[in-house]
Amino acid sequence: MGMTMTQKILAKHAGLDFVEPGQLIEAKLDLVLGNDVTTPPAIDVFATTCACGVFDRNKVALVPDHFTPNKDIKSADNCKKIREFAKAQGLTHYYEIGDPQMGVEHVILPENGLVAPGDAIIGADSHTCTYGALGAFATGVGSTDLACAMATGQTWFRVPEAILFVLKGTLKKNITSKDLILYIIGMIGVDGALYESMEFAGPGVETLTMADRLTICNMAIEAGGKNGIFPVDQKTMDYLAQFAPERLANKDFTVISADADAVYARTIEIDLAEVPMTVSFPHLPENTKTVGTFDEVTIDQVVIGSCTNGRLEDLRTAAALFKGQKVKKGIRCIILPGSQRVWKEALKEGLLEVFADANCVVSAATCGPCLGGHMGILAKGERCVSTTNRNFVGRMGHPESEVYLSSVPVAVASAIFGRIASPEEIEKK
């Protein structure tokens, strides 16, 4: 019996030739991540482990991104605690506000060359699964697991089964990778991949950009998945050449592919040409509907950004659609570039000017409103179309506010029309 891609990466990091689903293993880690919400409690736990220091000062990444620039005194205290810990431990991957490499954790770690194929990564953030886009195993944990991993460089895992998604064809015009992952979550449900890996394969993979794959893997957790993972191909290599040239030059990575006789819990075939323009209605990502099949939904706010859709490609898509258009009067459109690098590139390419001319407001790189932190909180009864990843009750503000998850093109069209709209309507305008 062969192994899945995830199982092979875990076996390698556990020093084993073979692992099987359900097996409990101890695995060495290539990278350990924390943010400003999860790291402060981890620092307290770390102090009780009696470790002299972190296991490797080059393999612990701390990213203040959730409530930054600090939204209040308690958040400032938390960030101060992380800053002092990073300094005391001599961490190389601490990202201060304004650093050229700073930003939202799951946008910057791949951009800063910290992720490569075959890596095993844990992060005290549920969207750590994003890095599977590069052919790495990556999953979210809590603060105590983060603390113990910072001390030891390893953690325990239960070897997961996998669902294989075989992708064929190409996405139609105005349909994006976000529509695909929302469509999948609608199909299998928010616990459809509980405890399992979501492994992607098939000829459709090569049609997806690295930004697409990052968006898809980012939302594996929204189907309950332990991780999402893509095979490594030329696009992965090109990405490494751009963002991780040292690791590429030093051959400091391992391309691992699934065995031909790997066993999957189930296989789901998807023709990309049949993926519809999808929006998730409140209050679960699985409540998907196809744009054009529901009654008018008027809105108050649009958010474009986050670890799901805050990359340069997303901002380029948004700017192309916003060019010469205006946000409908009375609607607020907030754009959050995912990193300082994305922000600066967007400036150079003139995208920020397009947004300003369209009456959008552009924020610094932060998670901000995605989790109801700051920079765009909703009042009672307000509705928001958002390119983020969760639409739970109270996620972006008041418990009686509503979040509709969408792709970037649908978010732009919705901002222009003041209701959930298709980008095709902009063309017809």
Next chain:
Amino acid sequence: MNAKGKVFKYGANVDTDVIIPARYLNTADPKELAKHCMEDIDMSFVNRVQPGDIIVGGQNFGCGSSREHAPIAIKASGISCVIAPSFARIFYRNAINMGLPIMESTEASEGIADGDEVEIDFATGIIHDITSGENFTAKPFPAFIQKIIAADGLVGYIAKK
């Protein structure tokens, strides 16, 4: 080790944002977090909950964020155990690490009513609904997990070792 208390019953997919909304995540102080536990689906929870009470949820309990603040808030509010047919995997792991007992049982989740008085034997996995007289069985945790929970979480367990 046993637990006994009144049941607070909720539906499927109780997420970490309703267990403890992100607007309160600027602290990890258990007492502060407990003040807002379950606030966005049950405003009356914090005023009604008594030490020892039990939460019974539907499938995929604790889905969403990796915030350890969620099991911390539940535990600090006095809840002695959460019963559900299934738990989201990060919550499952965090609950054990925080020493919050959890039990998987579809039958108990379906059979127990809101407000019932329930007694749980963690060693055997037997869940006794005192109000209805019904018994349910969940798979008990292995000895080492029971020790982690008895030690108030992974940190206490490692310290004892």
